[in-house]
Amino acid sequence: MQSLQRIDQAVARALQSAEARGAPPRLAAAIRHAVLPGGARIRPQLTLAVAAACGDDAPELADGAAAALELMHCASLVHDDLPCFDDALVRRGRPSVVAAHGERCAVLAGDALIVMAFEALARGARRAPLRLPALMAVLSARVGMPQGIVAGQGWECEDWVALPDYQRAKTGSLFAAATEMGALAAGADPAPWRAFGECLGEAYQIADDIRDVAGDLQTLGKPVDRDRTLGRPSAVAELGMAGALAYFEGLVDRAGAAVPEGPGARTLRAILHAEAERLLPESLRAQALPMAAAAA
Amino acid sequence: MQSLQRIDQAVARALQSAEARGAPPRLAAAIRHAVLPGGARIRPQLTLAVAAACGDDAPELADGAAAALELMHCASLVHDDLPCFDDALVRRGRPSVVAAHGERCAVLAGDALIVMAFEALARGARRAPLRLPALMAVLSARVGMPQGIVAGQGWECEDWVALPDYQRAKTGSLFAAATEMGALAAGADPAPWRAFGECLGEAYQIADDIRDVAGDLQTLGKPVDRDRTLGRPSAVAELGMAGALAYFEGLVDRAGAAVPEGPGARTLRAILHAEAERLLPESLRAQALPMAAAAA
Numbered sequence: 001m002q003s004l005q006r007i008d009q010a011v012a013r014a015l016q017s018a019e020a021r022g023a024p025p026r027l028a029a030a031i032r033h034a035v036l037p038g039g040a041r042i043r044p045q046l047t048l049a050v051a052a053a054c055g056d057d058a059p060e061l062a063d064g065a066a067a068a069l070e071l072m073h074c075a076s077l078v079h080d081d082l083p084c085f086d087d088a089l090v091r092r093g094r095p096s097v098v099a100a101h102g103e104r105c106a107v108l109a110g111d112a113l114i115v116m117a118f119e120a121l122a123r124g125a126r127r128a129p130l131r132l133p134a135l136m137a138v139l140s141a142r143v144g145m146p147q148g149i150v151a152g153q154g155w156e157c158e159d160w161v162a163l164p165d166y167q168r169a170k171t172g173s174l175f176a177a178a179t180e181m182g183a184l185a186a187g188a189d190p191a192p193w194r195a196f197g198e199c200l201g202e203a204y205q206i207a208d209d210i211r212d213v214a215g216d217l218q219t220l221g222k223p224v225d226r227d228r229t230l231g232r233p234s235a236v237a238e239l240g241m242a243g244a245l246a247y248f249e250g251l252v253d254r255a256g257a258a259v260p261e262g263p264g265a266r267t268l269r270a271i272l273h274a275e276a277e278r279l280l281p282e283s284l285r286a287q288a289l290p291m292a293a294a295a296a
Numbered sequence: 297m298q299s300l301q302r303i304d305q306a307v308a309r310a311l312q313s314a315e316a317r318g319a320p321p322r323l324a325a326a327i328r329h330a331v332l333p334g335g336a337r338i339r340p341q342l343t344l345a346v347a348a349a350c351g352d353d354a355p356e357l358a359d360g361a362a363a364a365l366e367l368m369h370c371a372s373l374v375h376d377d378l379p380c381f382d383d384a385l386v387r388r389g390r391p392s393v394v395a396a397h398g399e400r401c402a403v404l405a406g407d408a409l410i411v412m413a414f415e416a417l418a419r420g421a422r423r424a425p426l427r428l429p430a431l432m433a434v435l436s437a438r439v440g441m442p443q444g445i446v447a448g449q450g451w452e453c454e455d456w457v458a459l460p461d462y463q464r465a466k467t468g469s470l471f472a473a474a475t476e477m478g479a480l481a482a483g484a485d486p487a488p489w490r491a492f493g494e495c496l497g498e499a500y501q502i503a504d505d506i507r508d509v510a511g512d513l514q515t516l517g518k519p520v521d522r523d524r525t526l527g528r529p530s531a532v533a534e535l536g537m538a539g540a541l542a543y544f545e546g547l548v549d550r551a552g553a554a555v556p557e558g559p560g561a562r563t564l565r566a567i568l569h570a571e572a573e574r575l576l577p578e579s580l581r582a583q584a585l586p587m588a589a590a591a592a
Contacts, residue, residue: 022461023442027450031441079407084399103380104453107403108446111375114407115440118414122432129429136418136428144411145327146319150404154323157400165318 003048006059007041010067014120018112030101030109031116034074039092042275043069043178046200049271050182050193053264061131062185064124068117068139069178075113076149076174078106085156086226114143128187135184142177149174156232166233167205168198175201192260199255200272206248207279209235214281245284252276299344302355303337306363310416314408326397326405327412330370335388338571339365339474342496345567346478346489349560357427358481360420364413364435365474371409372445372470374402381452382522410439424483431480438473445470452528462529463501464494471497488556495551496568502544503575505531510577541580548572 015035019028044066051062081088081096082103089099098106121139125132142148152170155161179197180190212227213236227234235244252272259268277285311331315324340362347358377384377392378399385395394402417435421428438444448466451457475493476486508523509532523530531540548568555564573581 018441020442022447022465024447024450024454024457026453027447028441075407079403082403084403102453105450107375107378107380108450108453111371111406111410112441112446112450114410115436115444115446118432119436119440122429122436125429130425132428132432133418133421133425136414136432140411140415140418144415145314145324145408146316148411150408150411151318151320151323154320154401154404154408157322157398157404158320161320169318 003045003052004041006048006063007044007066007070008038010044010063010120010124011035011038011070013123014067014071014116017119018116026101027105027108027112030078030097030105031112033100034078034097034109034113035071037092038070040275040278041070042204043073043174045271046175046178046197047182047185049264049268050179051186053260053262053268054183054186054188056186058128058131058185058187060126061124061128061135062182064121065135065139065181065185067120067124069174069181071113071117071120072139072143072149073174075110075117076153078113079110080153082106085153088226117143124185131184131187134190135181138177138180138184138190142173142180147173161233163233163235163238164202167202167235171205171208172198172201175204195258196255196260196268199251199258200275203248203251203255203276204279206235206244206251209237210241210244210248210284211279211281212236213241214284248280299341299348300337302344302359303340303362303366304334306340306359306416306420307331307334307366309419310363310367310412313415314412322397323401323404323408326374326393326401327408329396330374330393330405330409331367333388334366334370336571336574337366338500339369339470341567342471342474342493343478343481345560345564346475347482349556349558349564350479350482350484352482354424354427354481354483356422357420357424357431358478360417361431361435361477361481363416363420365470365477367409367413367416368435368439368445369470371406371413372449374409375406376449378402381449384522413439420481427480427483430486431477434473434476434480434486438469438476443469457529459529459531459534460498463498463531467501467504468494468497471500491554492551492556492564495547495554496571499544499547499551499572500575502531502540502547505533506537506540506544506580507575507577508532509537510580544576 015032018031047066047069048062056062078097080086081091081098088096090096097109121135145151147169149170152166155166176194176197179193183190183193235247239247256269256272259265311328314327343362343365344358352358374393376382377387377394384392386392393405417431441447443465445466448462451462472490472493475489479486479489531543535543552565552568555561
C-alpha cells in the first residue's frame with residue numbers, strides 16, 4: 001500500500017473513533033476540520049519512509065506512530081491559530097478551525113487531538129507492546145516540555161529567545177520525532193535517525209519564515225508577513241532574505257548527509273529533494289535549487 | 297509510604313522533567329502554578345487505594361497512573377479557566393493560571409500537562425510494559441473523545457445537552473479512569489471498579505453545582521454562582537437545591553454499593569464517607585450526612 005494511503009487510513013481510524021456515538025457534534029466537526037483535508041502529511045510520510053528503511057516489521061505500529069505525529073501537528077496548528085497567538089482566520093486556504101468553529105471548540109479540538117495522538121499510537125502497539133514505552137517517551141519529549149513543540153511555542157511568551165533554540169523546538173522536534181519513531185516502530189535504534197529529522201525540521205521552519213515574506217496568499221494558504229506583524233522570531237528578520245536562503249540550503253545539505261546509509265537512503269534523499277523544491281516560493285527556487293539538488 | 301506522599305513525589309518527578317534545562321521559564325512557571333500546591337488529589341488517591349485493594353504488585357506503575365490522572369485534572373482546570381470558557385480569575389483560593397501567567401501560557405500549560413500525563417504513565421510502565429496499552433486506552437477514552445472530560449467540556453458548546461450525559465463525561469469519566477487505572481496498574485480486571493468511580497465522579501459534579509450556589513468564596517476558593525452567570529448546565533438549576541441534594545445522596549449510596557467486596561473495601565468506603573462529608577457546604581451537611589453515613 002502507498003504510504004499516503006496508509007496515513008489516510010490511520011488518520012481516518014482515529015477520527016472515526018473520536019466521532020463515535022455520544023460525541024458532542026460541534027467539537028467533533030471542529031476536529032474533523034482540523035485533520036481533513038490534510039496538508040502535505042510530510043511528518044507521517046517521513047515516519048513510514050524511515051520505518052521502511054528499517055524493515056517495517058510491525059506496519060500497524062508504524063501506521064499508529066505516523067497517525068500520532070500527524071494528529072499532534074494538527075493540534076499545534078489549531079492552537080497556534082487561536083486569538084492569543086496568531087489570531088489566524090485562514091489556514092490551508094480555507095477558514096481556520098477557530099474561524100469556522102469558534103474559540104471554545106478550537107481549544108478543545110487541540111486538546112482532543114493530543115489525546116487522540118497517544119491513543120492512535122497505543123492502538124497501533126497492540127501486537128508489539130514492548131516497543132510502546134520508548135515510542136511514548138520520544139513522542140512526549142518532542143511534543144511537550146522542556147524542548148518539544150509546546151515548549152517552542154512557549155518561547156513566544158518570552159522577551160528574548162535564541163533563534164536556533166526556538167526553531168529547533170517549535171518545528172525541528174516533531175521532525176526528529178518522525179524519524180526516530182519510524183525507526184522505533186520497526187524495532188531499530190532511533191539515534192542515527194535523529195539528526196536527519198532535526199535538520200529537515202529546522203529547514204522547514206526557515207522555509208516557512210521565507211514564504212511568510214516572499215510567498216503569496218494563494219500558494220501559502222494563509223496570510224503573508226505575519227511574523228513581522230506579530231513580532232515573532234524569524235530567520236528573515238534576523239539574517240535577511242539572502243542569509244535565510246543560505247541557512248536553508250545549508251540545512252538541506254546537512255539533512256542529506258545525515259541520512260544513514262542503507263537500503264532506504266536513496267528514497268529518503270529523493271523525498272528530501274522534492275520537499276526542498278516544494279518548500280520555496282517559485283520566485284526563489286532558481287537561487288536555491290542548485291544547492292538543494294546537490295544535497296539530494 | 298503514605299499515598300499522599302507517593303502522589304506528591306510522582307507529580308514532582310513529572311514537574312522536574314518539565315522544568316529541565318532548556319525549558320521556557322514563563323511556561324515552566326505556569327505549569328508549576330497549575331500543579332502546586334495541589335487540591336484534594338482525590339483522583340490519584342482513588343487510584344492508589346484501588347491498586348492497593350488489588351495487591352499493588354507494580355507500585356511504580358500505580359504511581360505513574362496516579363500522577364497521570366492528577367496532571368490531566370490540572371490541565372482541564374487550566375483550560376476551563378480560559379476567558380472563552382469560565383473566564384475565572386481565582387482558583388484554589390489564589391489567582392488562576394490564566395490570571396497569573398496570561399492566556400498564552402495558560403493554553404500551552406494545559407497542552408503540556410496533557411503530554412506530561414502520558415509521559416508519567418509511560419515512565420511508570422518501564423518494568424511492566426505489557427500493562428501500558430490497556431492503561432493508555434482507558435486514559436485516552438476517559439479524557440478525550442467521544443465521552444471523556446474534553447468531550448464533556450465540548451457539550452458546553454452545544455445548545456442543548458442532557459444533564460447526566462454532561463456530568464458523566466465532564467467529571468465522572470476521570471473518576472472512572474482513576475478506579476479502572478488503579479486496577480489495571482495492579483494487573484487486575486478494571487471492569488468491576490468502573491461503576492464505583494462513575495458514581496463517585498457524578499456525585500462530585502453535583503456537589504460542585506451545590507457549592508456553586510450554597511458555598512462562599514473562602515471555602516470554595518473560587519467565585520460562587522458561576523454556573524448561572526455562565527448559563528451552564530447545573531443540577532441545582534435543573535432539580536432545585538433539595539432535588540440536587542437528594543440526587544447527590546443517591547449517588548454516594550450507589551458508589552458505596554458498587555465497591556467490590558475484598559480486602560480494600562473498608563478503606564475505600566471510608567474514603568467515600570470522608571469525601572462526601574468534605575464536599576458539601578457546612579450549612580447543608582446536617583441535611584445530607586445521615587444518608588451519606590449510611591452509605592459508608
